[in-house]
Amino acid sequence: MIKFLVYVAIILTALAIGYLVRVFELASSLKGNKPEEVTEKDNRLMSKIMLAFLFVLFAFVIWNLKSFVPRMLPEAASSHGKDLDWLFNFNMAILFFVFTITHILLFYFSYKYYGRKDRVATYFPHDNKLEMIWTVIPAIVLAVIVIYGIKTWNKITELADPNSTVIEIYAKQFDWTARYAGADNKLGASNYKLINATNDLGMDSTSAEGQDDIILKNEIHLPVNKEVEFKFRSRDVIHSAFFPHFRAQMNCVPGMTTMLHFTPTITTADMRKKPEVIEQMRGINTVRSKRQIGVGEFKAGDEKPVDFDYILLCNKICGNSHYNMQMTIVIDSEEDYKKWLASKKPYYQKEKVAVTAQK
């Protein structure tokens, strides 16, 4: 019944607007003017709104910057990430300058040159000098952007240091598995045909290099100030390993191994002490504390305060639970990392223990 009334109301409203428009049109044609004709009054009004919009737009932009920038990703926690942040700010400064200039010109001209009966537009079909200026200046600015960009890109993508810690990140619907290369720092062979219920990664048990490999889920630790080389594989569809805090990302593609390396520079403990991070976590915990459990998707625990953690996300659509494919990353000091690693047993060792226990 209510649905029906809603429909009736919608139809009546549409009809009412229709008749209102009709009335206005008839009224203005009775006065002798054509309703579709743009009058000088319209031009003046629109030109003023154009100018007002310029101010509103910039006010909105500044308000956005002021209230949202403090909630952006905190300072980059990797060595190349710092270069990237610098490059980003450098480019943004140029772009913001261009944005400002062009928008002031666009809306100011729209304001200033609104149509009046007594005015005639200036016939100004082209000017080679002007056109040359705005071809050459963007070209020079872009050349600078390209040079800095490619320089940074080359630095990031050069081959990893042979001494870096090798870790495999293995993606599947919908979780991550990490495999540490162990004492020999070499990953053992694997084959997707060997995958079964106990051999999630399809590891080849005959591979000598794989005997010391350590397999981990949910959380991994990395040493600070030491380069890590990640090798990515995927079992089923394309995933993307996204480390937002380290400004690093690489797709995981079935059938091939992709690589990426970076050096973490800030331990999790140190990051938690940074004022900007404390401020952000306060914001996050305020939002969480206001949640009503059972309303919407929030379950018990979603209202509890949390502390900062580095995270690995999936950033390539991979299926229905794409949004919930995560792994915590902990950056430790060198000693803490060694202690942590020593507590982890290689996969085959663990498995042997399990097999003996079953017997």
Place this chain on the structure above:
Amino acid sequence: MDNHGHQNHHDHENHGNHDEHHHEESFVSKYIFSMDHKTISRQFLITAVIMAFIAMMMSFLFRLQLAWPGEHFKIINFFLGDKWGKDGMLDPGMYMALVTIHGTVMVFMVLTGGLSGTFSNLLIPYQIGARDMASGFLNMLSYWFFFLSSAVMLSAFFIETGPASGGWTVYPPLSALPQAMDGSKLGMTLWLVSMSLFIVSSLLGGLNYIVTIINLRTKGMSMTRLPLTIWAFFVTAILGVLSFPVLFSAALLLIFDRSFGTSFYLSDIYIGGQALEQTGGSPILYEHLFWFLGHPEVYIIILPALGLTSEIISVNSRKPIFGYRAMIGSIMAIGFLSFIVWGHHMFITGMNPFLGSVFVFTTLLIAIPSAVKAFNYITTLWKGNIRFTPAMLFAIGLVSTFISGGLTGIILADSALDIPIHDTYFVVAHFHIVMGVSAILGMCAGVYHWFPKLFLRHMNKKLGYIHFWGTFISAYGVFFPMHFLGLAGVPRRYYSNSAFPMFDNLIDINVLITCFAILGALTQVVFLFNFFYSMFRGPKSEQNPWNSNTLEWTTPMAHTHGNWPGALPTVYRWPYDYSKPGKSQDFVPQTLPLEEGEVDGGGH
């Protein structure tokens, strides 16, 4: 620059007496299977408006979920039923399907088929002085393939497993493996069928546009006297003809992988508890093929919008478009460069870093012709006598969003900077502003400006003003804050951002965006009303309501077959002689001969 007199003198006399053997047309041949470019244009437009509205409603549903995750909304249940909207809560699979179909419909059905289909069909014969398209029959097929394609795309909402849901790019293996998710079952097959039909439509249309522009220009209409609209449609059609077949091959190989056990895109996959036989393929091949179309595609979308804008800004500033030849050069440069930049969508697929550098370079080159266009638009406004018709407002809005969105493109084109923002909301914000909003604004500008040619009537001006300001303000309101979500690291295509605490403090940004999205959607209702109302009840238009120079306004205000009742008009000058010194009025139609000593093409 006097190139008058060196033109291809096609003999159109045999077409001249077209209307003498006019016969009564039946309803079917006049309105349904019509071969008349004007009717086909209207068919494209109405289909596109309906598809745009449906796609907008989809975005409204998933925006609700993003702002108020897991909340119960009756409207979600109303549209999606108990299967996908149980108790008004959006199903995660359906969320993916909505973003996928929203993207596909907007990119292909609305902004490729709808935009090019409407305005290329309407304006090419009109503005070059032709009786109709080169092949009316192919033109009709083009529309009906488009219609079928749209129908098949939407039909996926009525099947058990739902529509395709792998994102509008449908990357395999996700889209190739029915085991991966429901959206990769029958829905994906329908997506591929729909796209194949769409590609046929696009090729039939594109070939027709190219042939018509090359062969059917009237006497005196040299290439350098064409309005910029036609130049834009021309380059767009060439891009489409060269790139859509590549998408077709990508789709075909995907069909093979899905149905016939081939392994073009598949290798080393273990899914659903079993290891697949396929080895040796690579999903990256699909990405290359897809983006070889995909990147020209964004120019296929934006060039026609820019073409319409060029014309509208010039007419309503009462000034020649600034730098006509530079504009043609820019269109051609953009068209050419668009073919060698596709790799910038793939910087983090593990491609060779050197190849990445090459794509950075070529991509940033595109910024130069784009900058030239933007500056030329602004200079056209300078010292003009601007008449703010709703169309003009939309055109100015396009210049603004084209600049704002284009600038963030410079960040994304930089492979190094792309690493941390690839596939985040920064990308979503960027492309929505630069090609989504801009192209929609351009399309609206075109609809308001050429409504008198489409339906012989005017749209309501005041509702047009409301429509523009509502749309423009909400466009910035939706997409400007979205950049910040991306910079905070929020990935796109996430059903919910609260699976972990990292993004909890960004929820108010999503609420803000959704509020603006609702405002924007309501404004489109005003447009819909105005559009359909004015079609039947709007004030009748005069022959040349905007005092334009171009040929379409020399045709009578009636939908006669053959466009001009007598002989075809002869063209004597370029189309941009507005406010030319020494003339009695501020426009000089292209059909007016040059006076003695008068120089054509902007010389004076």
